[in-house]
Amino acid sequence: MKSTLLLAAVLAAFAIPAQAQTTSTAAAPRAAADQIATKKGPLTMQPITHGSVVFTWNGKTIYVDPYGGAEAYAGLAAPDVILITDIHGDHMDPKTLAGLSVGKALMVVPQAVANELPAEYKAQVRILNNGQRLDTLGMVVSAIPMYNLPEAADARHPKGRGNGYVLTLGGKTVYLSGDTEDIAEMRALKGIDVAFVCMNLPYTMDVNQAAQGVLAFKPGIVYPYHYRGQSGLSDVGAFKKTVNTANKKIDVRLRNWYPAAK
Known part of the structure; x- marks a missing residue:
């Protein structure tokens, strides 16, 4: 009897640490989600990291530029739609895609991204270039330009290669800048309810350029995102x-898009 109890105790001592190890894996830290009301229920906006955000709306889940490793998306529903803005690795990230359940997702991408995506995704791709739009799953996706100034063929982001996106969902409009500068197409936007605007030198624009662009098109809500550059994080404050010194009506929402940054 004593030997049986001793054996059980020894096995328990080994089993407990093993169980702890298998249950200790947690999702990567991320900022709290926000919601806005639409005519077809709430639109939930979950910051992930850098230029990636996940939207949940009307029973559908939309991933934008999935990047940063599959663990960053732990606990979130599998995507119905994936929007990719450009070919760079912080937007088109095959490693992250490979770790996610993307088999049923429609991938909306510009031609340049379609050319470089792994072959396994080709059947899921819908090419959308600047000026084109797609009606899908009750929403409208419009592709708009994103590029560097001055325009140049050898720019990091030449005009026509990548997409910014405007989503129309339940009567609300959401703008995703992608990698852009303070371009005329951004300034000309009308009726934007929520905007996600980049600001990271030397790849896109500086804080003041981003602010002046936002003051031109006057979104109801704006999130600074994609604000890590060569010199660290931009001053979103x-x-x-x-x-807000120029326009107090614009709701500037600061969120920590780099919670793991040291």
């Missing part, structure tokens, strides 16, 4: 101050 200064962005908020510049915008």
